[in-house]
Amino acid sequence: MDAATQDELLALQTEVEEIDQQIMLLLGVRFRCTDQISAMAREQGLDAIDAPYQAEQLSSIQTMAMEAGVPSELAATILTAVLDVAAEHDRRLREQPYS
Amino acid sequence: MDAATQDELLALQTEVEEIDQQIMLLLGVRFRCTDQISAMAREQGLDAIDAPYQAEQLSSIQTMAMEAGVPSELAATILTAVLDVAAEHDRRLREQPYS
Numbered sequence: 001m002d003a004a005t006q007d008e009l010l011a012l013q014t015e016v017e018e019i020d021q022q023i024m025l026l027l028g029v030r031f032r033c034t035d036q037i038s039a040m041a042r043e044q045g046l047d048a049i050d051a052p053y054q055a056e057q058l059s060s061i062q063t064m065a066m067e068a069g070v071p072s073e074l075a076a077t078i079l080t081a082v083l084d085v086a087a088e089h090d091r092r093l094r095e096q097p098y099s
Numbered sequence: 100m101d102a103a104t105q106d107e108l109l110a111l112q113t114e115v116e117e118i119d120q121q122i123m124l125l126l127g128v129r130f131r132c133t134d135q136i137s138a139m140a141r142e143q144g145l146d147a148i149d150a151p152y153q154a155e156q157l158s159s160i161q162t163m164a165m166e167a168g169v170p171s172e173l174a175a176t177i178l179t180a181v182l183d184v185a186a187e188h189d190r191r192l193r194e195q196p197y198s
Binding site (some may be wrong): 079 | 108112119121124126127130131135139160167169173176180
């Protein structure tokens with residue numbers, strides 16, 4: 001690999017790493033938002049899972065994915081994994097609110 | 100739910116939706132970067148999978164996740180799913196480069 005190709009490769013790898021960093025920061029903010037939403041639901045005596053809202057989110061993120069050139073199955077996999085983490089956190093707080 | 104609580108909930112849901120949009124856009128850019136990296140590897144006759152680099156990426160994204168308040172297992176799940184999509188795309192291009 002010549003020096004120019006090596007430089008181009010390093011620049012691309014750096015961009016990928018910066019994107020991963022941004023995605024993790026965005027996910028951190030997302031969890032802080034959903035923790036607040038879950039806390040409001042608990043205070044209002046509402047169910048943990050709002051199935052119609054989640055179906056709407058799934059449909060919405062799949063549309064966003066397609067527009068961004070991302071496979072919609074990948075968007076669904078990521079959303080499901082993110083929602084599972086948030087639901088597990090909420091479940092623990094509902095079971096042991098003062099732990 | 101009173102009007103102020105309803106407004107707060109809607110604001111949080113909007114923020115979550117905007118975050119999902121940003122994550123999808125970032126993933127779209129990420130795939131364009133990794134498509135270029137894969138094309139360079141194919142042109143240079145290099146292997147599709149660079150295992151030491153992927154191990155480094157996994158370790159790096161898990162550190163970023165912890166710093167951002169995101170479970171490191173979730174970061175690993177997302178990275179694996181993203182790498183799988185990129186690897187499958189590269190595999191198809193290696194098998195049928197002119198399709």
